Amino acid sequence: MTSQSSTESAPVAPTPAAAPPGPFEVLRKRLFQGDLGQLPVVLTLILIAIFFEITSKGIFFAPQNLSNLILQIATIGFLGLAAVLVLLIAEIDLSLAAVASLCGAVLVVLSATKGASPAVAIISAIVVGAVVGLVNGFFIAVLRVPSFIVTLAALIGYTGVLIHLLPNASIRLIDPFLSGIAANYLTFPWDVLLPVPLIALYVLMQLWTRIRRQRAGLSQAPLWEVGARAGAVVVVSVLALIVFESYRGIPFSTLILVTALLVFWLIMRFTAFGRHVYAVGGNAEAARRAGIGVVGIRVAVFTLASTLAAVGGVLAASRAISASAQINPTLLLDAIAAAVIGGVSLFGGRGSVWAVVLGSLIIGSLENGLDLLNQGTDVKLMVEGVVLLIAVTVDAITRRRNATGLR
Amino acid sequence: MAEYASPNPSGNEAPGAQGQTAQQGEPALRLTGISKAFGAVQALRNVDFEVYSGEVVGLVGDNGAGKSTLIKAISGVNIPDSGQIFVGGKHATITKPADATNLGIETVYQDLALCDNLDVVANLFLGREERNVLIPVIARPLDEIDMERRASAVLKQLDVKIPSIRVPVAALSGGQRQSIAVAKTILRNAQVVLLDEPTAALGVAQTRQVLQMIRRLRDSGLAVVVISHNLADVFEVVDRVVVLRLGQRVATFDVRNTTPEQVVSAITGAEFGEIMKSDGAANGNASQENAK
Structure with missing residues (x-):
C-alpha cells in the first residue's frame, strides 16, 4: 500500500485556461500542419474560373452563363x-x-401521357425514389449484401425499367408548371429579401449559443471566430445575390436545392439521427454496442439518398422539358465527385453537407467551361476522370496521415 | 454435468476471510456455480465469483483459463449453461447485453468501441444523447451544452486531462481513449465496471493514468473487475486477485499479503499439480486458501 499512496498523491493540477489563440496564430498553425480545410478547394475553383474566363474570352463570367x-x-x-x-x-x-432518370421518366409519363396533375406526378416520382431506396437499403442493411453490388444491380435493372417506360426513347413534358420549375426565377425584391431573415436568424442563434454556454460555464469560441464565420456567411450570400441579380434572379431549382441543403445540414449537425449516421460511418460496431439501430440508420440513409436523387431527377426533367431513356453518362460520376471534392471521405464518417456546394461548383464549372470551349463529351469525361482521381487520392492520403500522425 | 451443477459448498470464499476491505454485506455482483461449455470444450466449471462495492478485483489466468468467458457471461454476451447471478443481493437474469446495462453492469472491452471521427462529448453520450424540445416529437435538437457540461464534470471526477473535449477521439492518446471509454460507463450510472485488459496497449505514463483512474472508480464506491495479464499492474491497483485455471477458480488472494510468485504459481499450477487431479473447484480453492 505504501507504493500506492505515493502514486495516488501524484500532482494532477487542472490545466490552466491558456489564452485563446488569435486569428493569425490559428491560421499560421493550420498552414504549418497542412490542415487547410476547404481552402485548397476554393483556390482550385477560382483557378478554374479564371482559366475559363480567359480561354472563353470573357463569356464565363457573363451573368447569363x-x-x-x-x-x-x-x-x-x-x-x-x-x-x-x-x-x-x-x-x-x-x-x-x-434512379434520378427513372423518377424523371415517371414524372413525365404520368403528366404527359396519363394526364396526372403536377402534384400527383411529383409525389409519385418521389415516392418511387423512396421505395427504390428502401429496397436497396433492405438488401444492404438487413441481408448485408455489399452496397457496391446491390446498387450496381439496381443501376442495371432500373436502366431496363427506364427503357421499358420510354419505348420511343423520349417524351416531351407539356405541363407548364412542371417545366416552369427550372425555367422560373424568384425576382427582385423577393430574392434579395429572402436571405435577410435567414442570416439574421443564424447570427442570433450564434449569439444565443454564446450566452447559454457562458451561463453553463463552458469555454467560449473566441469572438473573432464567431464574427469571421458570420461574416463569411454574409459575404457568400451577397456575392451569390449579385450573381443572381445581374441576370434574372434566383432560379427556383436553386432555391429548392439550397432549402434541401439547409434542412439536411440541420438534421446532420443538430439531431441525434445525424449524430448516429456519423457514428455508423466512423465505427459501426461501436455504434451497435452503444445501442444505435445500425440497420435502421443504413436503411434510412439509402431511402433518403434515393429520395433526393428522385428530386434531382424531377429538376432534370423540368430543365430538359422531357424525359429520355438515355441516362446522362457523367451524372453519377459528377455526384460522387462533387461529394468527394468537397471533402467527404470515401471511408465514412467525415465531411459535411456543404461539401456539395463547392464540389458541384467545381464540377459544374468544368463542364460549363469545356462546353464554352466547344469540347465534346470525350474531353469532358477525361477531365472529370482525372479530377475525381485527384480528389479521391487526396482523401486517401489525408486519411493515412491522420491515422498515423494524430495518435 | 451433474457434478458441476450444484453450487460450491459455501464457506471456502467467505467474505469475512478477506480482511477489512469494504466487504460488508452483499456483494455488488455475485455469481455462483457458473458453467459454460462450447461443444466439447468445458470453458467454465462451477465457478463462483464476487465483487463488492468499493473494491477492485483482479481476474487473472492464462490464455484459455476462462476469463473472457466469465466476463461475457456477466455482460450478457454468452449465456452460461448453469449457475446463478445476483446483483446487489437480488437474483438477476442476464441473457443479452442490454440486461447487464440495465442492471448497472458495464464492460469496457479491449477495443474500447469508440467512434474515432466523433468528438469526446459525442462519444460519451453516443446512443443516449440529451435533447432539447424545440417542437415536441418533431424537432428535438441535441442539447450540446448540457452534454458538454456533464462530460467535463465526469472527466474532472476521473481526473482525465484532455486538450479539448471537442476534438475527435482519433486525436487522443491510448490512455486518454481508455479514460473516455471508462467515463462512458460512469455516465450510464454503472455500479459494476468490468475492464478487459485496460493497460495492454499503453505506455508507462498512460498506464499510470489508467491505474489512477481505476482507484478513483473504487473510491467513488463502484465495484471494479480488472482482467489483466500484467501482474505488476494488478498488484498496484487491485484489492483481491481471483485466479482461474482451465475453467476453474483455483485461488483467491488478498494482495496485501501475497507475492506475485504465489499468483504466478496459481496461474500455471506449478506447485499445486494435485489440485487438477481432484477435478473439483472446491478442493482447489480450499488448498489455496490454506496456503495463504
Missing part, C-alpha cells in the same frame, strides 16, 4: 447530397443517376 451554370448544377447538387449521405456511412450508391 453564371446563372446557367447554377441551373446546371441543381441536379448534380441533389445527387451529390445523396452521395454525401451514403458516403458518410461508408457505403456507395451507384444507382443514383439511374
Whole structure:
C-alpha cells in the first residue's frame, strides 16, 4: 500500500485556461500542419474560373452563363447530397443517376401521357425514389449484401425499367408548371429579401449559443471566430445575390436545392439521427454496442439518398422539358465527385453537407467551361476522370496521415 | 454435468476471510456455480465469483483459463449453461447485453468501441444523447451544452486531462481513449465496471493514468473487475486477485499479503499439480486458501 499512496498523491493540477489563440496564430498553425480545410478547394475553383474566363474570352463570367451554370448544377447538387449521405456511412450508391432518370421518366409519363396533375406526378416520382431506396437499403442493411453490388444491380435493372417506360426513347413534358420549375426565377425584391431573415436568424442563434454556454460555464469560441464565420456567411450570400441579380434572379431549382441543403445540414449537425449516421460511418460496431439501430440508420440513409436523387431527377426533367431513356453518362460520376471534392471521405464518417456546394461548383464549372470551349463529351469525361482521381487520392492520403500522425 | 451443477459448498470464499476491505454485506455482483461449455470444450466449471462495492478485483489466468468467458457471461454476451447471478443481493437474469446495462453492469472491452471521427462529448453520450424540445416529437435538437457540461464534470471526477473535449477521439492518446471509454460507463450510472485488459496497449505514463483512474472508480464506491495479464499492474491497483485455471477458480488472494510468485504459481499450477487431479473447484480453492 505504501507504493500506492505515493502514486495516488501524484500532482494532477487542472490545466490552466491558456489564452485563446488569435486569428493569425490559428491560421499560421493550420498552414504549418497542412490542415487547410476547404481552402485548397476554393483556390482550385477560382483557378478554374479564371482559366475559363480567359480561354472563353470573357463569356464565363457573363451573368447569363453564371446563372446557367447554377441551373446546371441543381441536379448534380441533389445527387451529390445523396452521395454525401451514403458516403458518410461508408457505403456507395451507384444507382443514383439511374434512379434520378427513372423518377424523371415517371414524372413525365404520368403528366404527359396519363394526364396526372403536377402534384400527383411529383409525389409519385418521389415516392418511387423512396421505395427504390428502401429496397436497396433492405438488401444492404438487413441481408448485408455489399452496397457496391446491390446498387450496381439496381443501376442495371432500373436502366431496363427506364427503357421499358420510354419505348420511343423520349417524351416531351407539356405541363407548364412542371417545366416552369427550372425555367422560373424568384425576382427582385423577393430574392434579395429572402436571405435577410435567414442570416439574421443564424447570427442570433450564434449569439444565443454564446450566452447559454457562458451561463453553463463552458469555454467560449473566441469572438473573432464567431464574427469571421458570420461574416463569411454574409459575404457568400451577397456575392451569390449579385450573381443572381445581374441576370434574372434566383432560379427556383436553386432555391429548392439550397432549402434541401439547409434542412439536411440541420438534421446532420443538430439531431441525434445525424449524430448516429456519423457514428455508423466512423465505427459501426461501436455504434451497435452503444445501442444505435445500425440497420435502421443504413436503411434510412439509402431511402433518403434515393429520395433526393428522385428530386434531382424531377429538376432534370423540368430543365430538359422531357424525359429520355438515355441516362446522362457523367451524372453519377459528377455526384460522387462533387461529394468527394468537397471533402467527404470515401471511408465514412467525415465531411459535411456543404461539401456539395463547392464540389458541384467545381464540377459544374468544368463542364460549363469545356462546353464554352466547344469540347465534346470525350474531353469532358477525361477531365472529370482525372479530377475525381485527384480528389479521391487526396482523401486517401489525408486519411493515412491522420491515422498515423494524430495518435 | 451433474457434478458441476450444484453450487460450491459455501464457506471456502467467505467474505469475512478477506480482511477489512469494504466487504460488508452483499456483494455488488455475485455469481455462483457458473458453467459454460462450447461443444466439447468445458470453458467454465462451477465457478463462483464476487465483487463488492468499493473494491477492485483482479481476474487473472492464462490464455484459455476462462476469463473472457466469465466476463461475457456477466455482460450478457454468452449465456452460461448453469449457475446463478445476483446483483446487489437480488437474483438477476442476464441473457443479452442490454440486461447487464440495465442492471448497472458495464464492460469496457479491449477495443474500447469508440467512434474515432466523433468528438469526446459525442462519444460519451453516443446512443443516449440529451435533447432539447424545440417542437415536441418533431424537432428535438441535441442539447450540446448540457452534454458538454456533464462530460467535463465526469472527466474532472476521473481526473482525465484532455486538450479539448471537442476534438475527435482519433486525436487522443491510448490512455486518454481508455479514460473516455471508462467515463462512458460512469455516465450510464454503472455500479459494476468490468475492464478487459485496460493497460495492454499503453505506455508507462498512460498506464499510470489508467491505474489512477481505476482507484478513483473504487473510491467513488463502484465495484471494479480488472482482467489483466500484467501482474505488476494488478498488484498496484487491485484489492483481491481471483485466479482461474482451465475453467476453474483455483485461488483467491488478498494482495496485501501475497507475492506475485504465489499468483504466478496459481496461474500455471506449478506447485499445486494435485489440485487438477481432484477435478473439483472446491478442493482447489480450499488448498489455496490454506496456503495463504
